[in-house]
Amino acid sequence: MGATALKWQGWLVGLVGLAGLLVFAPLGLYVWASGGDRDPAAPPPGPVVQDVRVTACRVDPVSRRVVGVVEVTGRPDAGPGSYVVTVEFRDREEAGGRAAQALVKIPGVAPGATERGEALGPVWPPATVPWCGVAAAEPAPETR
Template identity: 40%
Template sequence: MPRWLVVLWVAMGALVVLVPVGAIAAYIYVSGEVHADMRFPSDDVTVARCALDPATGRPVAELSVTSGAAREGTYTVTVEFRDEREKAVDRGTGTVGGLAVGATGRTAVVGARAYGGGAPRCVVLDAEFESTEPVATATR
């Protein structure tokens, strides 16, 4: 077999391997760049206090929401109440409406039933943001 044919086969084989690897690397790079500034509404929510209501015995999560969104909107937050073994015992939802860009709002989420075992643990399970301001008037 002539030497030039061997070089051609090796070069073709390298292309068959390197082109898909390069495409995958480029996809990963671009994907990272596109999602670099991605934010989630749950990043804006903090559990300020988690305790039992002394009168009812129900778990209460006091939430603080500082808007990192580009527009005014409403946050809907789902909190899960867990026991000492991290088992979910209850769940509740709270909202903070009309929150301006950069503003902080508070809400309390109360469990549906009394909790009997020790101090509960409050975990933000989900947070959703719905803009109440049209895109054309957004400040950012």
């Protein structure tokens, strides 16, 4: 094996190492930035989630669909606005498996005021009691 062959092998090892770095470095940064130690069942951190709660969770007797009543309290330090809330429906409070979700938009929430909305979920099995919770919430731009 000559010096030329060793030179090409060195370049090949360097290029493979660089390719690996280009592929796995963004993945590592994504995992690090996403905060892997956060509980996946907890709502995402942020000031909006504290302003939102589910006040009732029931099964509609006619349609057999689960309904979650959502309550949003406007922040006193912010102007009026709308909220988009993701409500999660499960058969028990503990997270496990895949849960059904629904979006509800609550428009016109004034500072300090409380507004309500209903999230309509899937048809619910007769023998189980539903659990409803806030999966996410964010302010929505006002549309006119």
